[in-house]
Amino acid sequence: MYNAHDFALLLARFQFAFTVGVHIIFPAFSIGLAAYLAVLEGLWLKTGRAVFLDLYRYWIKVFSIVFGMGVVSGLVMSYEFGTNWSVFSKKAGPITGVLLSYEVMTAFFLEAGFLGVMLFGMNKVGRGLHFAATCCVSVGTLISMTWILASNSWMQTPRGYTIDPATGRFMPADWLAIIFNPSFPFRLVHMGLAAFLSVAFVVGATGAWHLLGARRRGEIASEPVRVMFSMAMWMAAIVAPIQILAGDAHGLNTLKHQPVKIAAMEGDWESEGRAPELLFGIPNMKTEHTDYAVRVPLLGSLILTHSLDGKVPGMKDFPRDQRPPSPVIFFSFRIMVAMGMLMMLIGLWSLWLRRTSALFTTPAFHRVALCMAPAGFLALLCGWVTTEVGRQPWTVYGLLRTSDSISPVALSSMAFSMTAFVVVYVIVFGSGLGILVRLLAHPPHEGEHDASAAHASDILGARMHPAVIDPSSGEGA
Template identity: 60%
Template sequence: MLGSFDAVLLARIQFAFTVSFHFLFPAFTIGLASYLAVLNGLWLWTKDRKYLDLFRYWVKIFALAFAMGVVSGIVMSYQFGTNWSVFSDRAGPVIGAPMAYEVLSAFFLEAGFLGIMLFGRDKVGPTLHMIACAAVAFGTFFSAFWILSVNSWMQTPVGFSIDPETGQFLPEDFWQIVFNPSFPYRLVHTVTAAYLTTAFIVGGVAAFHLLRRRRRGEEASAATKTMFSMAMWMATIVAPVQIFLGDMHGLNTLEHQPVKVMAMEGHYESHPDGAPLYLFGLPNDETQTLDYAVGIPKLSSLILKHDLDAPLDGLDTVPDEDQPPVGIVFWAFRIMVALGFAMLGIGLWSLWARWKGRLHEARWLHRAALVMAPSGLIAVLAGWVTTEVGRQPYTVYGMLRTADSAAPLAAPAVGASLVAFVVIYFAVFGAGTYYILRLMNRPPVFDEPRLKDVSDGPIRTAGITPAPEHATRRPEDMQPGE
């Protein structure tokens, strides 16, 4: 079957597969690192055991997800030298420095403090351990900063010149390259999406345990309730912010990449008197029509230009060879937007339940939160598909075509490596993901309130009569010989 594809398409599929698989992990760990730092800070501030329990529960999951993200990300750098060697040669002088800084600063920061975060609580003291947690959280953000800067430059290239002999992109203004026109919007939109992704995974896990304990006729622990409450607060506050940031990002895209917006909106035809917002339809690139379209008249012009009668150009103004695959961009964009509004709905629903005092008893809310647990991962993948496929047929928008970026490899060679990646990724990372799900299936650290030994300081145990120390300490808290 792979023999019917050319080498460039197979290379694109391979990179899309590996980068999609990889980004599932950073999309989770960026937000989870910050969540862990918050939990550790709350534990040090309040000495309330539930925050320490939640930290220990999620830090194991973070360690696994972080490791799989690092390993899956290494493969992509190899592909720059194998499948995309021409792109690497042409764009390397510009993108090489930011990618190197990502390793030298952000990744070293994460890796350097990760061990202290995981194992150093009783070895380095609470202050340094808290600094390590904050450093790992900042490192994940800083890593996203550099990677998104490179990707944004490929979307809106500035600050360079082209060598007339070699065709290489030569840097002229480093800071203009880093802070290119689309970078601020893409950074905040992507990082906010990562926080929402974490919130809904955490909320889904908490909802699962709330439902299970209720089914057993048992009261859920304070840790489980706190976990669900924190996740729902995040959804309530951040989801509307993310929708606003997405709108700002869309306006920036309209300014710098109007063809991408045409594909997102399904506008094959120009609309001089106001463009409709198509909710559904079947894009047909051959006939250049949106079949069975269902839309709201002039709403697209209102959203994009803030004027019902504002004209919008369509793909009829763009040569066929410069158009992206409209069907993929059109539907990926709608999946992302639909999930964004669904997240907003869950946040508002939780706010209503909280106001009614039923946040931890609302079974249908818990079921909805459980169903929505992977929604953030799906949404970020749909967003990246919209961004990357919408940039086609270019790797460096308007400057370097994808067909001219690929290495001169035969299709069977690329196809063979693609099959190998698919098999290995699903075997190795599938096993890791399965183990993460097994960890999530366990209740948050025994799911019952307990006392801790005096080395952790005073603990709030309202309504609990202290038991003898040996009866309340867990095996992992004991010293050898006890």
């Protein structure tokens, strides 16, 4: 039977999942979009083509709002570590707290220091300095991602620590081993590519929307619309296959270091060689069986071990109290894979249309590209659920249980804060997304680069509160 502590733990987990799930979208958007802006400005400086500056002016408005929402959503989580997860913070703080402090010093300061120049300095500083500011913001978002993933990866595959016998705290013994833990390189590459793909499909969907709009009006889409759609499809065609290979490498790493997570993802209960792949099923944690299973012979071993005779782990190899909830990650993993395959197919389709000079004249493709706007973020969220829920029942894998990490907070307090978070997030971030949609509903125009700095400031000021874009207001990624 569940007691108040169990329900409080469940609400604390759901609250953190909810806030992180909302937050992770905005840093990923910022990472990909900052890199895209750096590419656009670099191409403008190299080629002198005004279309790249038009697109830069267009997308920097979106970036400013996304960055601001990332700041606001990220601040909440730092408080949750203290209010809801104080035991975890006390025990793992000597490692995770230091890594997050490195993030502030090396990433947030870099982003905040150059964000104002990037947003408002186009006509106030030299072209080279402004481009450097854009690159610094982009690099800052990547560094921020690096430190966050170093911390989270250490929780997945902890290394380089000792445990203080008096306090039970994790103490750093080898910082290089802590940072470059076994899962870190794979997660860093996978997350970076996910951010780039997510933004590529948002840019592509925006271009597709305006291509369809021009077609309805009997017009030819403007050059900025065609260029941004073309660039997005190049990104999809090149990065989506690489992401699938990166995901495969990550899977092999997970099999080595967290085999029970792989067993739960695959819905496998018995350890076996020449294992089939379960395309569909409903894992049943009580009966220890996957119901309604649809299997493909040998494919499980081939995918997971790259050998037809490879041995695949089963959940029965592990104690019941150390198994993650298989139904959750079984489906989240398959949704992520499905989105990845769809994104790759879209990229390949775009190559075919480009070869036949029909990339801008095929409305069926444009409609599909439009529908794929959230695909990258959906895959990212499902990948995050697979990774984090698959780590359960641990916060620090194999060392500190989630049930032992929670603060002694009353169930009523947890329920009230959870309700407040949901209401406030829906209002604040729903409004922010509405602003983004209205911005993207208007196409970029040729000659947008002729707008003055004052005009650019007016556009931004009309759509967001100044505090949101104040570089000193907090965290970005």
